[in-house]
Amino acid sequence: MQKDHLFTRRRILLTGAAALGAAGAAGVVVEGGGTQSPTPAPVPGPQARQVLGPSAFRLRPLTGYGPPRPVPGRPEVRHEPILRLSGRGRHMVLTFDDGPHPDYTPHILDTLARYDVRAMFFVCGEMAVDNKGLLARMADEGHVVGNHTWTHPLLTTLDRGEIRSEMERTSDVIEDAYGERPQWFRAPYGAWNRAAFQLGADMGMEPMAWTVDSLDWTAPGTDTVVDRVESGAAPGVVVLSHDAGGDRSQSVRAIRRYLPHLIGSGYHFTVPRRRLG
Template sequence: MKKDQLLTRLLTRRRALIAATGAVGAAATAGVITTVTRDGPVTSAPAAGPQARPVKSSAYRLQPVTGYGPPRAAPRRTLVRREAQLKVSGRGRTMVLTFDDGPDPRFTPDVLDTLAEYDVRAMFFVCGEMVAGGRKLLARMADEGHVVGNHTWSHPLLTRLTRRRIRSEMERTSDVIEDAYGERPEWFRAPYGAWNRAVFQIGAELGMEPLGWTVDTLDWTTPGVRTIANRVERGAAPGVVVLSHDAGGDRSQSVRALRRYLPELLDSGYHVTVPRRHYA
């Protein structure tokens, strides 16, 4: 075969291949099946079953290589503080009510009922060992919009523990809160208000802000319903954080005092709510 004839045949086969490729694209758009053979494209009827929509070739290039979901946001960073927050920021006459040491099936439901009656949100700093028997109460807190914070597992004096023990107390509690409440806690409070550098560092590593209090009702001393209510009402001011208890002993006085001072605060124009995190 001469050189010119060989070149002509190669060009002819190349044109046929290009034409066949175009036919395949057109057939796919039309919803038919095309097979390319040695003698050229052969078209047949569509296969039975649902047909996929044609996708432009450029669409494949737009898909991310690692997956189809949105890119992950960078993790939010928590500052290591040197002291706990004692007040919260907010517009107008904003206050925060907090309850420690629970949940307790004897008193926590009454606290939640009173808060629900006045459509108020509060914070509950819970102990991990108490959550083990009160998971339903944490689920209710989540449903009703309350914030659950970390108050360690067994309520120890953290400043006397090693870093390993401190982390265990806090991390185990965060785990059980996430399981019962649905989210990991973003706030923690040291038992007895005893803080040190290790506590602040480990809390920040676990993604939590330290929150103290402005007004201590001292309700754990059972001073009487009127005394507890008076301490809250006299200490009321914008940004104030009130400390009470819903567990750790007989908290019936705390429950009755809440029923007394909560409507008084609302009638005085206070907005009782929960704080928001401010990330670095």
């Protein structure tokens, strides 16, 4: 569990970097590929919710979501990460960072499978290399695996060569275990810089941030995690949670509660389309 303790310590020291990356450096994807001013993320805490009737649609991964790619095989170099996905209807994206972890990730995958939901997992290479079977399961069950660097460093403190190594090594292990190279990248702590955007594009990856932060890594209690996700629910939002980096039992319990509630409220869960060619 030494890696878990290191993750937790780094997160405590760099909470400010996460807030800056998520709120200050992110844009919103809109139809046509442009950007607009960021929409403030919902304030965590209890808020009134309207519960709708049960959904009449079976959940399945959708295509057609995600930013346009003007050059086949290589995304454009962005200056802001993607905060949310455009599209019609009450669709949301669930994402999980820092794994995979043998004690927590399987339980999250079990819950997603129970409700036929696909999610995104931004994995760290040092965790993935020891848990390749979980990446293979993600591939089999239709989840999207993204790159979250090898050791979860603060990229703004590294030189270009070090950033490249962190990203390339992780993409290599993902390709080996998942079956294809990742097409999405998330900077640790939400701390982006020019090199991360440029190198990510060179490696065929789009940068993704988040709209709703569950802050589950602070272990605020299962009820609080559930409330933050449910209160932040809205069309197109990207929810940030974690399946490693510490004790994630609250995250495991939380998804078992908020997922059926949101489905019953009429929300559908999707993942971005995979690039063709």
